[in-house]
Amino acid sequence: MVYYCTRDASAALSMTVFLLLNYMKNILFLGALVLALGLIGYLYQQLDATEKALKLSEQRFTDCQKVTFQLQHQLAPLQKAQPGGIPQ
Numbered sequence: 001m002v003y004y005c006t007r008d009a010s011a012a013l014s015m016t017v018f019l020l021l022n023y024m025k026n027i028l029f030l031g032a033l034v035l036a037l038g039l040i041g042y043l044y045q046q047l048d049a050t051e052k053a054l055k056l057s058e059q060r061f062t063d064c065q066k067v068t069f070q071l072q073h074q075l076a077p078l079q080k081a082q083p084g085g086i087p088q
Helices: 002-081
Strands: none
Touching: none
16 A cells, blocks of 8 residues: 555655646746747837938938039029139
8 A cells, every 4th residue: 555655655756746847837938938029129119229320311412412413503693603613
């Protein structure tokens, strides 16, 4: 009868260890999932900020092109009016 008690205790311990390891595996999986979702959120924010900065720089570039074009048109008549042109 002592043999059966030891066998039952061993089975119970085995089952407890199995359940504990299974629980830890689930916790580890959930932790990895939360970490992955946090990383996705962080990368999305970085992408959004980069897109906004790109739009702003494109707008500034367009504005600079417009100003340069306007200045060239203002300078063209002055260059034609002077015989040697305007020195660079």
